[in-house]
Amino acid sequence: MLKEERKQIILNEVRIHNRVLLNDIAELVSVSVDTVRRDIKELHDERKLKKVHGGAISLGFYNHNAQEKEVYSIEKKSLIAKKAIQLLKNGQVVLFSGGTTNLELAKELPASLAITCFTPSIAIANQLLSKNNVEVILIGGKLSKDSQIAVGGTAINMLADIKADVCFLGTNSIDFEHGLTEFDWEIVEIKKAMIRASRKVVAPVISEKLNSYRRYKICNIEEVDVLITELDPEDKALLKFKDKNISIL
Amino acid sequence: MLKEERKQIILNEVRIHNRVLLNDIAELVSVSVDTVRRDIKELHDERKLKKVHGGAISLGFYNHNAQEKEVYSIEKKSLIAKKAIQLLKNGQVVLFSGGTTNLELAKELPASLAITCFTPSIAIANQLLSKNNVEVILIGGKLSKDSQIAVGGTAINMLADIKADVCFLGTNSIDFEHGLTEFDWEIVEIKKAMIRASRKVVAPVISEKLNSYRRYKICNIEEVDVLITELDPEDKALLKFKDKNISIL
DNA sequence: CAATTGTTTGCATATTATTGCATAATACTG
DNA sequence: CAGTATTATGCAATAATATGCAAACAATTG
Known part of the structure; x- marks a missing residue:
């Protein structure tokens, strides 16, 4: 599994569910949580999602508050x-x-x-x-x-x-x-x-x-x-x- | 449940009802009132709502000066x-x-x-x-x-x-x-x-x-x-x- | 092909964050 | 002003994170 491929999967999950748990993703893509954490950190730096304690949430979800x-x-x-x-x-x-x-x-x-x-x-x-x-x-x-x-x-x-x-x-x-x-x-x-x-x-x-x-x-x-x-x-x-x-x- | 997610739920409740009770939220999201209190304190510091005794209220949504x-x-x-x-x-x-x-x-x-x-x-x-x-x-x-x-x-x-x-x-x-x-x-x-x-x-x-x-x-x-x-x-x-x-x- | 270089990954470890509980202080209510 | 509810604080258990390191892997070069 390529790293970019994994990142796309993570983004997709975030888009669908508005949030993801680190552990769920780790299990889903069969890598260690550390790796997923690094992926999410990168996606966060790329402003594609928001990294939070325990996982990530979509920017849209985070921003939907008036x-x-x-x-x-x-x-x-x-x-x-x-x-x-x-x-x-x-x-x-x-x-x-x-x-x-x-x-x-x-x-x-x-x-x-x-x-x-x-x-x-x-x-x-x-x-x-x-x-x-x-x-x-x-x-x-x-x-x-x-x-x-x-x-x-x-x-x-x-x-x-x-x-x-x-x-x-x-x-x-x-x-x-x-x-x-x-x-x-x-x-x-x-x-x-x-x-x-x-x-x-x-x-x-x-x-x-x-x-x-x-x-x-x-x-x-x-x-x-x-x-x-x-x-x-x-x-x-x-x-x-x-x-x-x-x-x- | 992610902490950020919980905070979003609280904000949402405030937005809908204009006020929330600490105990109601605690029950709604199944955490202790202490945790909700801390969440509300953070949201208060972030100026997303106003913390009051017993819960929180929404910030006046528009200043009706007239x-x-x-x-x-x-x-x-x-x-x-x-x-x-x-x-x-x-x-x-x-x-x-x-x-x-x-x-x-x-x-x-x-x-x-x-x-x-x-x-x-x-x-x-x-x-x-x-x-x-x-x-x-x-x-x-x-x-x-x-x-x-x-x-x-x-x-x-x-x-x-x-x-x-x-x-x-x-x-x-x-x-x-x-x-x-x-x-x-x-x-x-x-x-x-x-x-x-x-x-x-x-x-x-x-x-x-x-x-x-x-x-x-x-x-x-x-x-x-x-x-x-x-x-x-x-x-x-x-x-x-x-x-x-x-x-x- | 072997050596080199750089990247990715998982693991061990120390650090930090989160949560619930206990307790004392404070605020509200009649 | 007493009784109750709410809050602040410290603490401990647990979970999550950052960091360094070494192995695995890929790409490049001599």
Whole structure:
């Protein structure tokens, strides 16, 4: 068994289970735990996973927590927000899903921009309210305690009456193969409806969310028109998306 | 179970419920309370939650400066809130209009109370979200910039499908002769719809709002079932309302 | 082919991290 | 202010880690 082969297996396990135990891997690939430990250390240095006491966890899993993102990735999100704002023109109708990246986007909207915004997120609605030239329309429905956005039939019905110019679609995970995915089915339903309600789908995502996936699928990667990350558009991690005719910012 | 994994679970619980008890977590993840305590201490040091006596609470997810600054007659509002809460029973469906008095009411709802709440106010929805046993349903629609509640046809249509047990109807002014009145026609429309959507109308108002009136009328004084003020129910300012068969609290 | 060099691997060892328990101190409750 | 619950602290058992070392292995060179 080649070392690289082993490392791929480890990464795969991490991707599937979001965590691995050192001992399990050692048994799985029939090497000593020391070797696995060294492999994980290398993968950690390569930023492919996070080494923790007793094993490793996926970066996506580690980062999925809202507070941490809030605190630690502000600069990245701000960069993404700035790129995203360039897509907007006066008079447009814009749909915002939830998430802290979209929240940052809402925060940074220039005061001069006159647009109409729909959102099921109370946090984003709250931010948008402070923009004088922005008309804010709240998408109603049962509030998910978890993600703090309106979900369910009412929200989906309301979206059915909308055709927005742009939808800023936050997502938990994005993967070339598995598309956009989420933890929570309620959220998936509402995001599917948001895609249907928009002419153009823009996915602002932190690069850490790339190459990870969750249980439930929102859509295929092809349904995204524009992908915005904090990385340089020419970054090698983004190249394959260009093949699918997705704009990269 | 990896330590990091456990920490993620704790964070997740905090995110969902806004607070966790040490003992609950210990049971949930099957470790001693000491271990959970240490985990929470670490998460606290990492600024991912706030450690409190007996457990942890989430960091305020967004700083609602606007509402926090409204400290006008907070004691009076708190007193009104306490009286209003006594009207509520588990299992009821409750409608909240906007306003700082209703916000105070939402804040002070006891954690044990299990009710379903509808509201067009993002500030109140936000408060209600932190109550474990409260289901929150947001009434969607265009957000009024000054009152920060959803107004217009969408909101009114949504209300048409509801029959709540109680409606806490905030109002700008209340007058024996002119009834409940407002500055803003949009708000009047939505409040009219709220009255139609409820079996019982409760008006929590500070005494300062008594005996004043505005341009637009929500309803006659007779349509109010219960009037709650910070005054003693026997106060002479309230006597005349009793004649109209309105309960005074 | 033998010698050399560098890498990988497993093992032994010392070090460090994690956990639960005991106990004393402190905070909350009525 | 007493009674209870929660917390901080030290300690010991266990598990995981880092480190050095030697054997195994591969690639390169004379």
